[in-house]
Amino acid sequence: MIAALLLLAAYLVGSLSGSLLLGRLRGVDIRTQGSGNAGGTNALRTQGWKFALGTVLIDVGKGVLAVGLALWFGDGLAWLPWAAGFAAVLGHVWPLFHGFRGGKGAGTLVGALLVLWPVAVPVLVGVWLLVLTATGYVGLSTILAAAGLVPLALLTDGESPRLVFAAVLALFILFTHRSNLARLRAGTEGRFDRVRLWRRLRRGAA
Structure with a gap:
């Protein structure tokens, strides 16, 4: 039960898309611009480097957080932090909070690796x-x-x-x-x- 809850939490954390959250503050949805992707590259091309930097920091940070939660509360299950990292990447690509249309997962993968490997x-x-x-x-x-x-x-x-x-x-x-x-x-x-x-x-x- 704990493992399942942590994986769900990792997916939900991953569903917090950096570009789409920042885009709401700016009144834009970058999925309607450029390549239509909600990742850092399209953010850079359509909104500039400051917006892209904020996007990358959020997307990397949620990978760190998802794995960290699994390490802290996972009762020593060796596979769980790795599975949580993957769940966060899944959340980034198919975010629950943004109509299941997100980015391509690279930034969140880097965040997970910063903790795991x-x-x-x-x-x-x-x-x-x-x-x-x-x-x-x-x-x-x-x-x-x-x-x-x-x-x-x-x-x-x-x-x-x-x-x-x-x-x-x-x-x-x-x-x-x-x-x-x-x-x-x-x-x-x-x-x-x-x-x-x-x-x-x-x-x-x-």
């Missing part, structure tokens, strides 16, 4: 930055960064809950970014050309 966060961010500065595609960067959790779990002899969490979240992030992959195949995916540092370095060298 902090050494993975620099690796995750490093892969994300590497791909982003090479391609300019945020969605592709997020997919590959999440996929990198699986070999990291294997290389660090992760216990079973960590490996399962890494595999499930890598697949789930791939699922939530399926529209990005479709646009990549069609050649219509938006990109941040300003951050393509590798291209600038190649041009400078030439």
